[in-house]
Structures are given as structure tokens and as C-alpha cells.
Amino acid sequence: MFDIIIIGAGAIGSFLARTLSQYESNVLVLEKENDVGNVTSMANSAIVHSGYDPVPGTKKARFNVEGNRMFPEICEELDVSFRQIGSLTVAIEEKQLSVLKELAERGKKNGVPTKMLTAEEVLAMEPNITKDVKGALLCPTAGIVNPFTLTAHAMENAIDNGVKLHLGEAVKAIKKINGGFQVDTDVATYEAKVVINAAGLYSEEIAKMVEPISWKINPRKGEYYVLDHFRPGFVNHVLFPLPSEKGKGILVTSTTSDNYLVGPSSEFVDEKDDFSTDPLTLKDVRAQASLMVPNIPFPEQIRVFSGLRATPSTHDFIIEPAKKNPNFINVAGIESPGLVSSPAIAKYVVEELVSAVFPLKKKANWNPSVRKYIKPSEMKDEEREAFVKAHPEYGEMVCNCEQVSVGEIKDVLSRSLPCLTIKAVKKRTRAGFGKCQGGFCQPKVLMLLAEHYGISPLEILYDKEGSNILLKESK
Amino acid sequence: MVIEKDLVIIGGGSAGLAAANAAYDSGVKSILIVEKGPFLGGILNQCIHNGFGLHEFKEELTGTEFFTRLTVESEKRGIEYRLNSFVTKIGEDKSVYYTNKEEGYVRVKAKAIIMSAGCYERNAGAIGIPGDRPAGVITAGQAQLYMNEYGYLVGKKVFILGSGDIGLIMARRMSLEGAKVLGVAEIMPYSNGLNRNIVQCLEDYGIPLYLHHTVSHVWGKSHLEKIEISEVNDALQPIKGTEQVFECDTLLLSIGLIPYNNLLNQLGLPTSRSRGAWVNEHMETKMDGVFSCGNVLHVHDLADNVVAEAKVAGKAAALYLQNKLPRHEELILVEPGDGVGYTVPCEIDLENAEEKIPVKFRVRKPTKECYITYTFNGEVIKKIYKQTIIPSEMEIDPIPKDLFKGEKSGKLVVSLTPKEVK
Ligand SMILES: Cc1cc2nc3c(=O)[nH]c(=O)nc-3n(C[C@H](O)[C@H](O)[C@H](O)COP(=O)(O)OP(=O)(O)OC[C@H]3O[C@@H](n4cnc5c(N)ncnc54)[C@H](O)[C@@H]3O)c2cc1C
Numbered sequence: 001m002f003d004i005i006i007i008g009a010g011a012i013g014s015f016l017a018r019t020l021s022q023y024e025s026n027v028l029v030l031e032k033e034n035d036v037g038n039v040t041s042m043a044n045s046a047i048v049h050s051g052y053d054p055v056p057g058t059k060k061a062r063f064n065v066e067g068n069r070m071f072p073e074i075c076e077e078l079d080v081s082f083r084q085i086g087s088l089t090v091a092i093e094e095k096q097l098s099v100l101k102e103l104a105e106r107g108k109k110n111g112v113p114t115k116m117l118t119a120e121e122v123l124a125m126e127p128n129i130t131k132d133v134k135g136a137l138l139c140p141t142a143g144i145v146n147p148f149t150l151t152a153h154a155m156e157n158a159i160d161n162g163v164k165l166h167l168g169e170a171v172k173a174i175k176k177i178n179g180g181f182q183v184d185t186d187v188a189t190y191e192a193k194v195v196i197n198a199a200g201l202y203s204e205e206i207a208k209m210v211e212p213i214s215w216k217i218n219p220r221k222g223e224y225y226v227l228d229h230f231r232p233g234f235v236n237h238v239l240f241p242l243p244s245e246k247g248k249g250i251l252v253t254s255t256t257s258d259n260y261l262v263g264p265s266s267e268f269v270d271e272k273d274d275f276s277t278d279p280l281t282l283k284d285v286r287a288q289a290s291l292m293v294p295n296i297p298f299p300e301q302i303r304v305f306s307g308l309r310a311t312p313s314t315h316d317f318i319i320e321p322a323k324k325n326p327n328f329i330n331v332a333g334i335e336s337p338g339l340v341s342s343p344a345i346a347k348y349v350v351e352e353l354v355s356a357v358f359p360l361k362k363k364a365n366w367n368p369s370v371r372k373y374i375k376p377s378e379m380k381d382e383e384r385e386a387f388v389k390a391h392p393e394y395g396e397m398v399c400n401c402e403q404v405s406v407g408e409i410k411d412v413l414s415r416s417l418p419c420l421t422i423k424a425v426k427k428r429t430r431a432g433f434g435k436c437q438g439g440f441c442q443p444k445v446l447m448l449l450a451e452h453y454g455i456s457p458l459e460i461l462y463d464k465e466g467s468n469i470l471l472k473e474s475k
Numbered sequence: 476m477v478i479e480k481d482l483v484i485i486g487g488g489s490a491g492l493a494a495a496n497a498a499y500d501s502g503v504k505s506i507l508i509v510e511k512g513p514f515l516g517g518i519l520n521q522c523i524h525n526g527f528g529l530h531e532f533k534e535e536l537t538g539t540e541f542f543t544r545l546t547v548e549s550e551k552r553g554i555e556y557r558l559n560s561f562v563t564k565i566g567e568d569k570s571v572y573y574t575n576k577e578e579g580y581v582r583v584k585a586k587a588i589i590m591s592a593g594c595y596e597r598n599a600g601a602i603g604i605p606g607d608r609p610a611g612v613i614t615a616g617q618a619q620l621y622m623n624e625y626g627y628l629v630g631k632k633v634f635i636l637g638s639g640d641i642g643l644i645m646a647r648r649m650s651l652e653g654a655k656v657l658g659v660a661e662i663m664p665y666s667n668g669l670n671r672n673i674v675q676c677l678e679d680y681g682i683p684l685y686l687h688h689t690v691s692h693v694w695g696k697s698h699l700e701k702i703e704i705s706e707v708n709d710a711l712q713p714i715k716g717t718e719q720v721f722e723c724d725t726l727l728l729s730i731g732l733i734p735y736n737n738l739l740n741q742l743g744l745p746t747s748r749s750r751g752a753w754v755n756e757h758m759e760t761k762m763d764g765v766f767s768c769g770n771v772l773h774v775h776d777l778a779d780n781v782v783a784e785a786k787v788a789g790k791a792a793a794l795y796l797q798n799k800l801p802r803h804e805e806l807i808l809v810e811p812g813d814g815v816g817y818t819v820p821c822e823i824d825l826e827n828a829e830e831k832i833p834v835k836f837r838v839r840k841p842t843k844e845c846y847i848t849y850t851f852n853g854e855v856i857k858k859i860y861k862q863t864i865i866p867s868e869m870e871i872d873p874i875p876k877d878l879f880k881g882e883k884s885g886k887l888v889v890s891l892t893p894k895e896v897k
Contacts, residue, residue: 230740275607277603277605282603302600302601304600305608376574385581392576392577395574395575395580397511397574435601437601438617439617443625458627461610462610469610470628471627474622474626
């Protein structure tokens, strides 16, 4: 019997696993996808929000602000790109200035430092913003993060500290048994004393397997444009319009890989696996973004994508034990600002909720760090020269656009966290994320995967089961 | 490691090889070609079909044969090259940094640089195809690479978006490999491929070509399951009610090529509307001693034209190294006018120019019975009648220097004008 089973390996499940790995416990993570962080945690704005925006007193406000404070150290430990570039919430009409004041007040209540800027100050910081700008609210603690490695490295660190991860296993049923639960997946049956439901969009379905619930999770889609790294400094902060009941609005930001992100839209959809994009929605995203930044070079577009928010009917994060089952803990409805909140949520769940039902004892030898990821493209010339000389595979380039070498790919393939698909390689290393979208590097990545796992190239998957790239040997 | 070279050529495809040979013949002996691939020849390695060399070698060759000739020429001259070597950046001081397995990370202090790194394919991300993003939506060149270099087929039931030549050639190749090619959709009302390819690759195999159609939706949670095509209106938007659905496992994209000009973009050098660098008549960019030619400058439909352009760049690099290519303040700007997409060059330094200046461009749409009009400072200096002119074929007009009548600055506009009907 496991001590604890975590269902779902998104940001929440991964940080739960990492936090639990600090304690003497026997933890299993079950994830239906072929990779960690393969659903909402990979398709979002990746903003480490400051926390000025959530209603004071809510869980969203609390965990956002706490999470934000934890980010610098965690990203250092986990070797994740994080840049505290600050955000600007931009007023483009005179009457919006009073709203900014209210937001600043709210920030104060949430414990978030803010500063009101005049139009001139904004334009000096952000020359590409509309000349109609009337002022903005600066939140210096906001930042951007690499969402792909955030989740992956948190899980890797958990595995290095003893957590077990089973990918490609969907939980189908949960039964109460003596001293805990029996968890059935489509592959096997497990038992655990405590179960934590971190199943994102499907946390409602999972929760219902144990007892009736009063809340619902409704998928709300956000569609985006990704632009190439055409020019550093096109925008320097995360730029938000004023928030509305639909959320934080269409933002324009750079990413930690110096791309630019424009989005998201906000629309409820029927299906929890509908990640399609729609030209009309995107056109609207573009129009709205252009009100704030008029000259966005959309010909630099390299991709469009969408993510689904797990929007709870309760309007706040649901982080509590099931009503009749204190050793079944729901961590549900974690929509934005869920990514930034994830380390704080994990800490709370473990220290307050798990500890109430399972005795927690700190390990003596917990290691908070992952093995350093080496990226020659980020090194200084002399350093790179010496390193590549000593490690020749780092001189063999695979991905032209993002400069990823064979050495980096073999590195991620050799870690404790499984890296099974072309997409997993892409999320770990960025190979295929550039303007040619894998046109040059995908065959090389595919062959490296086949070689590493000793299987036929025909068996290599892009992502999910059935997503093979090669269908047949040629004549 | 730091080494020194007079001329570094980035990319050993047809442009790089031809430029190297020309520079050598013009007196430059210290040359290094840096090529990222495992052999010279670049994209031509994928072109095992024929249709090359008619201009350059006066006989019809396959792509592979064509570059073999260029390689033999450069080997005769003993031109140095590195394979599997990737250029990571160009410094402001014209240092070229490359990395490979054997040497590690190398800085080459260059006196002149020719950029000839080729192009990449427009892909699904760039056009944001509506619907899902499953496996099985792949560029034609990538499918070609999997087939020719690795020996695998990406699909058994294939639809093709875009009638570019690579797509058409792949339609035939996949059919020969036993795949079923269901059709080709082209958003424009005309094909972008060479006529010969339409006949030999589609008509001969009974593959329908849907002109003025695009893919309006893609379905597939993991692998491609089906696509929908629709007719488009003049604004190229899908027309409701014209949808047709095809079940297929592969959507090949042959929707255009884009200069892969990152390294020069990173230097902040200005670009033209071709998305390649801004160059003058000697293919020199806005940075002294840095030249560009081939598909990284603008996409060519004939390798022969690439070679011709690369020779200009190679000779110019030699002149530059011999201090015989001064910059002058007075320049003639070349601008695309009505109906013209871009021009190469973007400016002419008349004092340096040869007697005839080749001006290259593409028209925006197929036009019958029209003139290409060259207007210099408001005055028409040349008019060429064209029975038909199409975007898929690059135009080259040699403009005699004396037409500028010694005027060294101003604006030359290239436009398409309809034939006047009296
Ligand atoms: C458009 C958009 C923009 C956002 N922007 C931001 C932002 O800028 N900043 C921010 O902080 N937050 C943002 N968020 C929110 C953030 O992305 C989420 O809060 C966070 O990723 C949620 O993580 P999670 O682990 O709860 O969910 P998920 O990442 O969805 O993880 C849940 C996991 O559970 C697995 N699972 C589900 N069912 C089962 C089963 N039966 N068996 C096994 N496994 C199962 C899933 O496969 C999945 O891997 C945004 C979200 C969206 C959609």
C-alpha cells in the first residue's frame, strides 16, 4: 500500500510530489498522459502574477501572493528560467484611471507592492504601447516563467527524492477500503492511505468517484498567438489591459525564451479535450491586443495554440478534504493564477491537510535541486569553447532555430523523469519550438529517441498514443 | 579556438558553393565554407528529380547532379569547408562563431562574409490552420526528408495544401510509394508550381487540384483523422456551404518558403519585403563586407538563378577584400510598385554598378498582356511587354546603367501596368 497517491501530474501534482518528497513517505503519481505537464500546465500565459488582482480574502489571493514570493528560490533550485520583469496594467481611457486606483488598493490589501505610472513614464518604459495610454499600474513582483520545465523539473526533483511516477495511466475508479482507498487505472490497481486529486479539468470526475460534490469544473478556452524572437525588447513588461469579469484580458508579453505571446481569449466550451483554435476568435484576440500595442508584427507568428482553464463553479480554488473522507483531498478548480500558486498550494496541502491524516516526518537527506541543465547557447564564448571541447556532443546541433544540441537531448533522455515523446523533448529542450516548428530538427529528434529506447522509428510518438509520425517504411 | 579567414561563407548549398568558386576565381584564396548538414549541396540533396542546370551547365540535370558539379569545381580549387558545423552567431566585428563535434566552438575572424544559409518552409504554425493540432500535419519538405534520407513514409492517405513544387513532387513520390493522394488544395486561383509539375505529378496520377480552396478545418485528437476544405472568396476567406470533408492521415503543406535569415536579423540588419536582407547591386547588405545570396536572400525557383546571383556575391566579396568596393553616399533606391512583391536589389550604387544591373522581382498575381514598367524619379525609363507573368517564376531584367543618365540618386520603382486598351 502506498502512503499517498497523487492523481495528475500538472503543475499542482508535480509540486505536491516535490513537497511530499521532503518527508518520509511512499508516494505514487498517476498521470494519464505520456508526459507530465501536458494539459493546462503547458498551455497558458506562464505569468508569475503579482497577486494584485484576486479578490482579497480568497484562496486565489492568498496562494498567488505566497506563491509569487516562493518563485525566485524555487526556480533557482529547479533550474527553471524565471524573469521578474514586472507587469503593467494599462489604462487607455481617462475613466480607467480610477479603476487602476481601485486595483492598487486591492493590491495593498493582498500585500502586493504597486506603483501608479503616468502616461509619459509608461511610454518611456514601453515605446511600443499605444500613444493613447493614460497611465498604468506597475507591479514589480510579477514575472514570466518557463512553464514546461517548471512542471518537469519539479517532478524530476520529486523522483530523485524517491517519488514514483506512472505515466500513461488514467484513473478509472476509486473505492474505499480499510485504511484508505483502492485506485484502479486502465492498467493496474493500487492502494493508498491518502489520495490527492490534482486532476485539473477532470478533478470533478475524480472527486465524484469518492462522494457526491456540490461543485463543477467548466472548461474555459484561451487561444493565443506565439511570435518569433524577432527583436528583444519589443515589450519589456507583461502588459495587461484592465481586468473584466472574463478575466485578466488579452495580454502581450515576452516569454522566457524571448518569444512574444499574445492572448488569451476566454470562452466556455463543452468538451474537456477541445484544444482547437478558431480563426475568428484569434482575429478578435489580435484586435484587442492591438488596442494596447498597435504595431505587433503578426507576420512573425510561428504558432497558435489554446489551453483550457479548469474554471470552478465556486469562483475560487477548491482546496479541501472531501466532506466525508478527510484522507481524500481535492485540489480542484485551479485556474489562473494556478501556476504561480502551485508551490504555495502544495505547501499548504501537505503541511495542513495531509499532515492532519498522515504523520509527516522530514527526511534528513532531501535534495532540493535538480542536476544542472547545461545549455551551451547560454554560455559566454570562452566557457562554451571549453565546455564543448570536453563534451563534443554539445557541438552537434539538432535544432537550428533554438540552438539545441545532441548533448542536450541526450541529457533529458537520461534523466530520472521519463522523456518519451517528440513533444516531451520539445518541452524540455525547446527543440522544435522555433520558427521552422521542427521542420529541420524533428527527424533528428525522432531518430535519437528511437536509438535511445532501442525501438523502431515507426514506434516513436509525437505525443499521445497513436500520434506516430512515420507510418510505413518506404519501398 | 580562433582562426582567421578572408572570407567565410555560411551555408554550403548551391549559393554558397557558387559564391566560393567565384570569389576564388577573383583572387580570394583564404575561404571557409561552414555547412550545418552532413554534406555540401544543401536542399538539392533532397531534389533527386531533374530540371536543373539548363542555364548554368546547358543540360538538364537532377538536383544531386547539379550540385555535384559545383562541388567538383570547389574541390578543384581546394576550397576549405566544414560539415556538420553550425554557425551560432555573427559578431559586430564580423567574427563568425560555429560549433561542431570535432572542433568544439570556434571563432573565425573574417574580413568578409557571404550569407547563403537557404530558406525554411512555411508551416502549420505560421498560418494557424483552424481546428486541432494533431500529428500528421507536416511540411512537404520534411516528408521528403523522412523519405529520401531515412526511408520512411509519413502517411498512407494524403491530402496536400498548397501547390508549390515540393508539394507536387511529393504527390507523385507518395503515389509511387503506394500512398493514396486525395487531392491538392491551392488558395490562389492559379497554381504556384511549374506547369510541368502539374502535368507530370498530378494529372498523370489523376490527382485533383482544387484551385481557390483552402483547408478550413483539421480534426484529430492525436493523429490527423480528417480535414475539411472550402472554396475561398476574393479575400481568401472560406465560403460557407462549399465545404468538402476528406478522411486522411496526412496533410502535407507546401505553402511557401521563407528566407532563413536569423543570423543577419540578429545583427539588426535591415530586410526587404522578401524577408531576406536589404542588399545593393553587389548583394552587399547594410553592413560593410557582409553579402547575401540564394534562398536566404529571396526564394528562387531555379537553382541556375541562384548560381548566377551567388557569382555576383562572390566577385563582390573579392572586390571588397581588395578595397575596390567603396560605399558612396548617393544611392538609387529600388522599390516594388503596383503588382510587384519585392525587388532584389533594394538599392543601387551606380558608381560601382556594372553596365547592366540585373533587377529581380516577383509579381503578386498572374497577369496577362501587361508591361513591367521601370520608373526612375517619376520618369518611365524602361517598359517591357509581357504576354503572361506569374508569381511562381522570378523575373530578371538587366537594366542598362546608361538609362539613369548619370543620375546617381533617386528612386527606381518597378511596377506592373496593364496594357492600355484604346
Ligand atoms: C489560458 C490559460 C492561461 C493561464 N495563465 C496563467 C498564468 O499566466 N499564470 C498562472 O499562474 N496560471 C495561469 N493559468 C492557470 C494554470 O495554467 C493552471 O492553474 C495550472 O496549470 C493548473 O495545474 P493543474 O496541475 O491543476 O492542472 P493540469 O495541468 O491540467 O494537470 C492535471 C493533470 O491531471 C491529469 N489527469 C486528469 N485526469 C486524470 C485521470 N483520470 N487519471 C490520471 N491523470 C489524470 C491530466 O492529464 C493532467 O496532467 C492559465 C490557464 C489557462 C488555461
